[in-house]
Amino acid sequence: MTQPQIAPGAPGAGRGGGAWERLDRRMLLVHPVRELGKFLPLLIGLVVAGTASGTWWQVGGVAIPIVLGVVRYLTTSYRIDAATVELKRGLLERRTVSIPRDRIRAVDLTASPVHRILRLTAVRIGTGLAQSGDDDELELDALDAVGARALREQLLRTPGRPLATPAPDLDGVLPTAARPAAPDVVAAFSPAWLRFAPFTAAGVVVAAALVGGLAQLAEMLNLYDDVERTDVSLTLSPSLLITLLALGGAVVLLVASVLGYLVTNGNFLLTREPDSWRVRRGLLTTRETTVDGERVAGISLGESWALRVAGGRSLRAIVTGVDRSDSSSATLVPAAPATDVEHAARRVAGDSAPVDAPLRRHGAAAERRRWIRALGITAVILGAALVALAASDVAVAGSPAWWWTAALGVPAVAIAAALAFDRARGLGSASIGGRLVVRSGSLTRRREVLRDRHVIGWTMRSTYFQRRAGLVTLCATTAGGNGRVVALDVPRAAALALADETTPGLLDAFTA
């Protein structure tokens, strides 16, 4: 064991005295700018009104936000001692939030572009409780960037928590000199990752929103009317026009999704800390989250259809005690090449088996259900369309109804069949080396790995049809993620064997 050393006097570290301190002085620059931003609508109003009345209003309009910003700085102070972290703020309504240090589970660093120019970082300290209230979290906005980092190291290593590095001294100060100099990088952003942007759900959503917005704008500006009025057919045939519009839309989608990906995930870095995982991302506003290794109940490997086509994967952590609304904190690796993501998954899972080992298939009955569902729904919709069209007996765009049904029906059936095939092939579950591993889905396929000791209950659900097929949907409940890991349509005996292997003894009293 290395002899613990006293940390050098890094700002924010080692002050056990319990004196109230102000945030970094540079916030005197940030606060007024922010307040001015909030007052901007009012200011514009004042400038307009000010041309009529005197200039004093305008001076006041600028001065008040600045004064408010200074007041905010002067009335905000924090204190860190051996037992608690406290934040005091407010002028008229004083408010003190205090968090016991042994309950701190998350320390996040966020730096907006303004912060970064001034070398500042906001420190968000949370207890990581799922039912997040005001008293579970406080934000020190902001400290010196170097000091914020030192503070994080100090706060995440409070006494009584297991350490993989040399123990801190009595004040809980970590011997910074003993920390490894080079970070253990598990995954790092590379510009090549940008090619996966269009294949992510976020990319699609951003792009769709953009197209929707543009269409709305076009409608608002009466562009459609103009298009109709101008005799486009003279210069462009309608099919060419549609092709051009589609192409333009696709390019916009592509650019938007890539930009969105770059802004969120630029600078991405996943590193292994002694007893936690650290994720840094963001091109403009950088955000560093630390996920306590103890709280990682499992991983969820995203293998959506689009990503698989592009040769990519994504990785999320199933973290216990994280506010579910704050889902980004659980992202370990964004959409990235499969080799990189799987490497990270193996590291986080502890070994390669849960990521690579083949899963137990769920059998013919479960696969038949995928086919019946996909083809059945398609058949019902097509049948209804055919009946409706045949009854109306009209020709749409010059072709009879049956022609349209066939033209749309054949690809629809083909897509449904492909989906059913992929969904059937994806089904699987297994208990591998103390972890429950399940996989299902096609368009949004995921392979989920949950540590056995994080399984806090079982739900076995079966509809009438499932019971007739001898299948059950086995759901392991957990405190992390969205509360459950689901194995779809498992043969009943296999489901019980899986549950029994995962939580030995729990089912004993109820099995015969």
Place this chain on the structure above:
Amino acid sequence: MDDEPLRLREPAHRVSPRARWMWRAEAGIEAAIVIGAAVLAPWLWDDVPSWSPALAIPLGVAWAIGLPEWRYRVHRWETTDTAVYTQSGWWAIEQRIAPMSRVQTVDLTEGLLARLFGLATVTVTTASAAGALTIAGLDRRLARELVERLTRRAEAEGGDAT
């Protein structure tokens, strides 16, 4: 290790027989509303077919009489020193098992209809958002005893139940 496949038996206890009456009342009210609408609709609108009551009445009666019986056969519960085991539903049947060491809270709910029949619902929650176990239609006194017992057991297990 034996190769005999594991088989989960049903939980040991049924809920109170009076639960059937509660469910009958519930389903009866629902059926009455639907039947009432089906009888009235052809009078009010011309395009509703006149045979709609002939469809609604048998379905409503089956719903009010058959469904409670079906539910009653499915709903069962059991607790041991180490776990809680419940079974509920009708078309989709759910069996839930939670180890006592992971139990966080034990709640007793007495709804309006349940109170009329002297019944209560016991809800056992774990740290999971998807993990609550519900036993509906328990005799009120038994439900109170059960809450008492489960709370004491869960406390004895200790830990932070996550």
